[in-house]
Amino acid sequence: MWAELKKGAAVAVWFMFLTLPIMVVKVNPIEQTVVWRWANLVWLGAAVFVLTVVGRYCSRHRTELSAFWPDAHPLLAHPQLKRFLLIVLALLATLFPLFFSSYQINIMTTALMYAVLGLGLNIVVGLAGLLDLGYVAFYAVGAYSYALLNYHFGLGFWAALPIGGLLAAIFGVLLGFPVLRLRGDYLAIVTLGFGEIIRLILENWNDFSFGPSGIAGIPRPGLFGLTLSVDDAIMYIYYLVLLLGLITIFVVNRLRDSRIGRAWIALREDEIACQAMGIDKTKTKLTAFALGASWAGMVGVLFAAKTTFVNPASFTFLESAIILSIVVLGGMGSTVGVVIGALVFILLPEYLRAFADYRMLLFGAIMVGVMVFRPQGIIGNPRRRSYPLPMAAADQEVGHE
Amino acid sequence: MLKMRGVEVSYGKICALHGVDLEIRSGEIVTLIGANGAGKSTLLMAISGLARPIQGCIEFLGEEIQALPPNRIVERGISQVPEGRRIFPQLTVRENLELGAFCRHDPQGVRDDLAYVFSLFPILASRSQQLGGTLSGGEQQMLAISRALMARPSLLLLDEPSLGLAPIVIRQIFSIIQKINQEHKTTVFLVEQNANLALKVASRGYVLENGRVTMTDSADNLLRHEGVRQAYLGV
Numbered sequence: 041m042w043a044e045l046k047k048g049a050a051v052a053v054w055f056m057f058l059t060l061p062i063m064v065v066k067v068n069p070i071e072q073t074v075v076w077r078w079a080n081l082v083w084l085g086a087a088v089f090v091l092t093v094v095g096r097y098c099s100r101h102r103t104e105l106s107a108f109w110p111d112a113h114p115l116l117a118h119p120q121l122k123r124f125l126l127i128v129l130a131l132l133a134t135l136f137p138l139f140f141s142s143y144q145i146n147i148m149t150t151a152l153m154y155a156v157l158g159l160g161l162n163i164v165v166g167l168a169g170l171l172d173l174g175y176v177a178f179y180a181v182g183a184y185s186y187a188l189l190n191y192h193f194g195l196g197f198w199a200a201l202p203i204g205g206l207l208a209a210i211f212g213v214l215l216g217f218p219v220l221r222l223r224g225d226y227l228a229i230v231t232l233g234f235g236e237i238i239r240l241i242l243e244n245w246n247d248f249s250f251g252p253s254g255i256a257g258i259p260r261p262g263l264f265g266l267t268l269s270v271d272d273a274i275m276y277i278y279y280l281v282l283l284l285g286l287i288t289i290f291v292v293n294r295l296r297d298s299r300i301g302r303a304w305i306a307l308r309e310d311e312i313a314c315q316a317m318g319i320d321k322t323k324t325k326l327t328a329f330a331l332g333a334s335w336a337g338m339v340g341v342l343f344a345a346k347t348t349f350v351n352p353a354s355f356t357f358l359e360s361a362i363i364l365s366i367v368v369l370g371g372m373g374s375t376v377g378v379v380i381g382a383l384v385f386i387l388l389p390e391y392l393r394a395f396a397d398y399r400m401l402l403f404g405a406i407m408v409g410v411m412v413f414r415p416q417g418i419i420g421n422p423r424r425r426s427y428p429l430p431m432a433a434a435d436q437e438v439g440h441e
Numbered sequence: 442m443l444k445m446r447g448v449e450v451s452y453g454k455i456c457a458l459h460g461v462d463l464e465i466r467s468g469e470i471v472t473l474i475g476a477n478g479a480g481k482s483t484l485l486m487a488i489s490g491l492a493r494p495i496q497g498c499i500e501f502l503g504e505e506i507q508a509l510p511p512n513r514i515v516e517r518g519i520s521q522v523p524e525g526r527r528i529f530p531q532l533t534v535r536e537n538l539e540l541g542a543f544c545r546h547d548p549q550g551v552r553d554d555l556a557y558v559f560s561l562f563p564i565l566a567s568r569s570q571q572l573g574g575t576l577s578g579g580e581q582q583m584l585a586i587s588r589a590l591m592a593r594p595s596l597l598l599l600d601e602p603s604l605g606l607a608p609i610v611i612r613q614i615f616s617i618i619q620k621i622n623q624e625h626k627t628t629v630f631l632v633e634q635n636a637n638l639a640l641k642v643a644s645r646g647y648v649l650e651n652g653r654v655t656m657t658d659s660a661d662n663l664l665r666h667e668g669v670r671q672a673y674l675g676v
Binding site for chain 2: 312322
């Protein structure tokens with residue numbers, strides 16, 4: 041304990057020394073005076089001291105702390121309660137737009153869109169174990185396919201939705217072919233490059249994509265030819281995204297438990313063994329890229345319809361990084377985790393606006409905290425948990441029989 | 442059943458196999474012995490299609506398979522227990538076994554074979570819901586063999602099943618290998634460094650040195666052969 045306090049004091053003193061010029065000395069060049077704000081130094085020292093001691097205490101006890109939040113809460117194992125919770129959740133999601141402002145609906149729509157993007161990327165990264173840093177490319181393909189098809193051929197939203205998904209899947213296969221032999225870091229670099237190539241093409245090929253000025257005036261989704269007011273359209277898009285999200289969760293869960301899902305997991309676990317089992321590596325990788333990309337394509341179409349405007353600035357590497365963070369922070373391979381991750385990741389910065397300038401600082405601190413105390417993500421994939429003790433599990437098994 | 446003629450495999454400029462000729466007849470246990478780096482694993486990888494021969498041909502049941510992708514080779518009935526076991530650590534024992542039957546489409550047959558491997562290795566049945574990575578080395582080897590059997594192969598390739606295991610476990614595994622061979626008429630091609638043990642269960646043997654087959658004979662003759670005894674049996 042004493043040693044910890046001494047350590048905290050040392051860090052505090054060092055911090056006070058480092059920040060002395062910024063926090064204490066204030067030079068006024070006009071009046072040629074120097075103000076010494078010693079009070080700042082005291083506050084800073086105290087804050088750093090407390091943070092260091094608390095932080096070190098937490099990181100020493102991080103296993104206990106992360107156990108506070110079990111992966112599968114025992115209450116959730118109860119099927120009736122689980123059903124009840126799901127119904128409540130469904131009701132909340134359905135009634136949400138009726139009670140909240142357009143601003144709230146809008147950010148919730150965005151969060152749900154990122155949930156779908158996360159679930160799509162989860163196929164590639166979480167299940168098949170292929171680190172894809174250029175996922176935003178498929179999102180861009182979807183958005184631009186709606187924008188361009190509408191601009192040139194007047195195609196409506198509902199026709200563009202499947203086309204956007206399909207085109208993104210084709211681009212997924214296009215990316216998949218050259219990276220068939222790559223793994224790990226190399227794969228990450230190539231996918232990163234791929235994402236940038238798509239963005240740069242959109243930015244520079246003026247005749248095709250109208251360059252950085254983008255395409256405006258994209259129609260919102262139609263509803264049997266009705267004309268909706270802006271507020272109604274926002275609500276309508278919310279329901280569309282909610283529906284797409286539910287479909288995604290259903291399809292992705294089914295895919296995971298299917299033959300191809302097993303093949304993805306086998307590929308992630310051990311490539312040689314996977315081939316020795318008679319799994320077609322090429323097909324498995326390409327389907328992972330294609331099926332992962334198709335969701336991004338569809339969300340892209342929705343994005344274009346929601347904002348009624350697309351330009352390349354919406355599809356930077358930062359987007360890929362955010363989607364990847366959602367997957368990792370939420371819990372790789374876990375559907376619930378990715379959805380919660382998306383909600384936290386998109387909603388939190390919005391609600392942190394109250395903290396004005398410190399918004400992103402706080403957000404970063406929260407992210408670091410999650411990764412230190414919950415390395416497996418908010419909802420860890422049960423498979424990725426630390427191994428149960430062999431003996432305990434064997435006893436349990438015998439007990440069941 | 443399996444014939445290799447003049448098979449050459451190289452990794453870049455390094456030649457691992459220089460024209461290997463080899464034959465395995467139906468129902469046999471054949472062993473391939475050799476020192477570290479002789480090319481034993483490469484030879485198995487070439488049969489499974491995981492390493493491509495640059496020359497020569499591999500014939501299985503009268504058809505050339507050296508250009509087929511690995512999954513087609515498994516479908517034809519060759520299944521491999523890779524070196525170092527390579528089980529899927531984050532999947533349960535049962536899921537590992539189900540993946541072994543990936544290329545099969547007869548659910549009833551797969552269920553029967555699952556029961557069969559559980560009867561061969563009862564310990565796997567009691568651990569079926571446990572993650573593969575939590576098994577001990579011996580259990581992992583049993584799982585790897587069972588997983589390969591789930592493809593119902595007519596030719597089973599085993600790459601150093603004794604690697605890193607206790608002598609008692611090795612004996613158990615080798616007796617099961619013999620049992621599989623007798624009960625199911627599964628042909629077994631066994632690659633081993635533990636030449637003594639391998640030659641005792643096998644009917645014939647090949648000796649591989651620096652990528653070339655230098656000797657082939659019945660297992661008994663090899664066990665008695667002076668050169669083999671000195672080089673591989675440590676006598």
